[in-house]
Amino acid sequence: MNIEGIKNIITKGGLKFTHQRMVIYNAIAEAKNHPTAEHVFEQIKSDNPSISLGTVYKTLDTFVTAGIIQKFVDNKGVMRFDGILEAHSHLYCKKTNEISDYKNAELEALLTKFFDKNQIEDFDIDEISIVIKGQKL
Amino acid sequence: MNIEGIKNIITKGGLKFTHQRMVIYNAIAEAKNHPTAEHVFEQIKSDNPSISLGTVYKTLDTFVTAGIIQKFVDNKGVMRFDGILEAHSHLYCKKTNEISDYKNAELEALLTKFFDKNQIEDFDIDEISIVIKGQKL
DNA sequence: TTTCCCACTAAGAATGATTCTCATCAAAGA
DNA sequence: TCTTTGATGAGAATCATTCTTAGTGGGAAA
Ligand SMILES: [Mn+2]
Ligand SMILES: [Mn+2]
Ligand SMILES: [Zn+2]
Ligand SMILES: [Zn+2]
Numbered sequence: 001m002n003i004e005g006i007k008n009i010i011t012k013g014g015l016k017f018t019h020q021r022m023v024i025y026n027a028i029a030e031a032k033n034h035p036t037a038e039h040v041f042e043q044i045k046s047d048n049p050s051i052s053l054g055t056v057y058k059t060l061d062t063f064v065t066a067g068i069i070q071k072f073v074d075n076k077g078v079m080r081f082d083g084i085l086e087a088h089s090h091l092y093c094k095k096t097n098e099i100s101d102y103k104n105a106e107l108e109a110l111l112t113k114f115f116d117k118n119q120i121e122d123f124d125i126d127e128i129s130i131v132i133k134g135q136k137l
Numbered sequence: 138m139n140i141e142g143i144k145n146i147i148t149k150g151g152l153k154f155t156h157q158r159m160v161i162y163n164a165i166a167e168a169k170n171h172p173t174a175e176h177v178f179e180q181i182k183s184d185n186p187s188i189s190l191g192t193v194y195k196t197l198d199t200f201v202t203a204g205i206i207q208k209f210v211d212n213k214g215v216m217r218f219d220g221i222l223e224a225h226s227h228l229y230c231k232k233t234n235e236i237s238d239y240k241n242a243e244l245e246a247l248l249t250k251f252f253d254k255n256q257i258e259d260f261d262i263d264e265i266s267i268v269i270k271g272q273k274l
Numbered sequence: 275t276t277t278c279c280c281a282c283t284a285a286g287a288a289t290g291a292t293t294c295t296c297a298t299c300a301a302a303g304a
Numbered sequence: 305t306c307t308t309t310g311a312t313g314a315g316a317a318t319c320a321t322t323c324t325t326a327g328t329g330g331g332a333a334a
Contacts, residue, residue: 016301018311037292052313057292059311077214077320078291091260107251111267114244123228126271130248134263153330155282175320189284194321196282214291215320 001029013066023048024059028069034080034090034099074099075133089130096136138166150203160185161196165206171217171227171236211236212270226267233273 006025007017015021027040035043041056060081063069070082075092080099088103111128143162144154152158164177172180178193197218200206207219212229217236225240248265 016310018300020312050313052315054293054314055312061293062311073210073212073214075210077210077216079214091257093260094263102257104255106255110247110251114247118241118243120228120239120269122274123230123269124272124274125269126231127269129268129270131266131268132257132260132262133265135261137259137261153281157283173320187284189286191285191322192283198322 001026009068013063013068015062015066015068020048020051020055021059021062023051024056025063025068028060028063028081028083031081031083034072034074034082036078036080040081087127087129089132091136092131092133093136094133098136100136102130102132138163146205150200150205152199152203157185157188157192158196158199160188161193162200162205165197165200165218165220168220171209171211171219173215173217177218224264224266226269228273229268229270230273231270235273237273239267239269 003022006022006029010017010021010025023044024040027043028035031039031043033039037053037057037060040060041051041053044056045051060069060071064071064081067085070085072080072082072090074080074097076097084101086103087108088101089107091100091102093099107130111130115125115128140159143159143166147154147158147162160181161177164180165172168176168180170176174190174194174197177197178188178190181193182188197206197208201208201218204222207222209217209219209227211217211234213234221238223240224245225238226244228237228239230236244267248267252262252265
């Protein structure tokens with residue numbers, strides 16, 4: 001994604017466009033895995049030596065609140081960030097600790113249909129996600 | 138569960154039966170929610186004033202390794218313990234942060250069938266769990 | 275029974291991820 | 305230009321969890 005594209009996303013989120021926000025958003029958009037704040041910091045600090053880890057945490061959180069990225073906690077208890085906004089599932093590799101995306105429209109339709117029919121009593125569902133644990137081959 | 142029942146479970150796990158292990162296992166077995174180590178500690182310390190929080194952490198971890206309880210990380214990144222060993226799903230309440238169990242044989246059959254047909258390439262699935270977020274009414 | 279051993283425990287220090295505080299800075303507006 | 309307000313950098317503080325270390329105690333072994 002080019003700078004203009006990133007600027008658009010950030011300003012559409014109601015946020016001021018700054019250099020730090022640009023490089024942090026760019027790191028998330030480029031990441032194939034689901035980086036931690038530390039990962040993002042390591043990724044960008046050689047080109048931005050004065051950036052602070054606290055700013056990375058704060059900015060990522062600002063992005064989440066603005067709704068332009070997502071976050072979740074991995075099974076080690078560490079926060080992961082995700083530039084993909086659509087609902088999707090995650091594959092956790094027990095060997096490498098990598099988290100990859102899994103998106104399947106049929107599966108989502110199946111689940112939606114199931115929970116339409118089988119409402120859970122006294123519980124209003126906001127979102128459903130599937131956690132798949134196993135091994136990359 | 139009575140003391141003998143607890144003793145059986147602990148020794149079947151290959152562990153020596155001690156007073157601390159007894160009260161900690163009992164707290165997990167009695168808990169309706171999915172307690173943290175801190176919860177367990179609060180629960181038992183009035184009757185066991187000399188017990189240490191470190192022992193609670195260590196013992197819970199020992200139980201998990203022995204396969205007599207389960208653990209998982211909640212969406213705040215905090216470890217939760219669960220005396221139920223069978224696979225089941227969890228309902229996360231965004232309001233109260235409570236986690237309740239959800240078990241539905243039809244849903245499990247549906248998922249098993251789906252992933253039998255639709256294998257994920259280069260990935261060997263060990264376990265599938267559903268995370269349902271929403272609000273208790 | 276006495277001794278010896280070793281897993282178990284208590285206490286608190288250390289760690290790692292995250293959040294908070296606060297001083298400084300920079301852009302935007304008055 | 306002056307003012308305001310939000311953004312940033314630096315590092316302290318927090319919180320859950322793990323680690324270290326020094327007792328303890330209950331059985332095997334003598
Ligand atoms: Mn439970
Ligand atoms: Mn943590
Ligand atoms: Zn993802
Ligand atoms: Zn459960």
